[in-house]
Amino acid sequence: MPEDGTLSGHCLCGAARFTARPKQMHMDVCHCGQCRRWSGGTWMxxxxxxxxxxxxxxxxxxxxxxxxxxxxxxxxxCGTTLYWRMKDGSLLTVSAQAFEAPERFAFASEIFIDRKPGNYAFANDTKKLTEAEVLAQFPEIAG
Incomplete structure (x- = not known):
């Protein structure tokens, strides 16, 4: 990893290449309906x-x-999902699986856990937040 913490990644076909600097070396999973539909599963x-x-x-x-x-x-x-970001630039999340060596990220938390369908579950011991708990942290998106 470069000294400044910047990591590289790309999409499935390799046409979209990027670099970004993670805030921490962990991965979170979103179970909200939009993320599940957009990613075809969970948004890691x-x-x-x-x-x-x-x-x-x-x-x-x-x-x-x-x-x-x-x-x-x-x-x-190719349509690969790459990032989600606030329009005001205050928050950016990047697909864990689009980075090179995604296994370097520890699985830390699951959000919108109350929106997760019952047909899957992760075995990892993670911090779990409900929709209400997430929206309390980000009142600007609750509206």
């Missing part, structure tokens, strides 16, 4: 310093405004 994510995201060829990235407060980035060629 690493919170990164918002200003650290650098895309090699920004023209390769598609951006979808999924709500009034957030947008989701994906490869415009």
């Amino acid at each position: 994510t690493v919170e990164c310093e918002p200003e650290s995201l650098a895309v090699e060829d920004a023209g390769r990235i598609g951006v979808y405004a999924s709500s009034d407060h957030a947008e989701r980035g994906f490869c415009g060629t």
Whole structure:
């Protein structure tokens, strides 16, 4: 890992290459309906310093405004989910699986646990937060 903590990653086809600096070396999972539909499962994510995201060829990235407060980035060629970020730039989460060597991230928490469907469960011992607990931490998205 570079001295500044920046890590590299890319999409499935390799067209969308990026670097970002994780805030911590752990992964969180979101079970909300939007993330499950967008990712095809759970959104396994690493919170990164918002200003650290650098895309090699920004023209390769598609951006979808999924709500009034957030947008989701994906490869415009293969469709790989890459990031979720607040439109105001205050929060950025990057797909853990898009980074090189994603196994380096410890599985720390699950959010929107009360929205998780009953047909799967993780065996890991994680911190679990409900929708109400998450929205209490981020009142700007609760509205």
